[in-house]
Amino acid sequence: MALNTQPNLTRPDDFYEALIDMHRGLDDAQSQSANAQLILLLANHIGNEATLLEAMRRAREGALEG
Template sequence: MLNTDPNLAVPDDFYAALLRAHEGLDADETHALNARLILILANHIGDLATLEEALALARGKVVEGDATTS
């Protein structure tokens, strides 16, 4: 089951690190970085059902126009 409760000790620090990782990249490079990051984290999770739940949640938020998570 996907954990959608806040789970980062310092979420702002992760967000800042994510922004730093994208510094200086063009649009294609930033999309490639995001794709690699998703695949790395998906491999870490390793459970297809959890990943499918995350995809559905993310897709629902995009379709509904809400960029936040539960």
């Protein structure tokens, strides 16, 4: 499965708002835990190691650039 980097969310602003709301009221540790759990749930859903490794590589590169 190739990593899809093209816009693919029907309502990206609504998703972003829901993502922000997921963190509302959480302290830093809880917020980091929620992020980690979300990542693992989505990784399990994707299930393709090559795709996940490519996503991790790109995310790391993006973090280093920003």
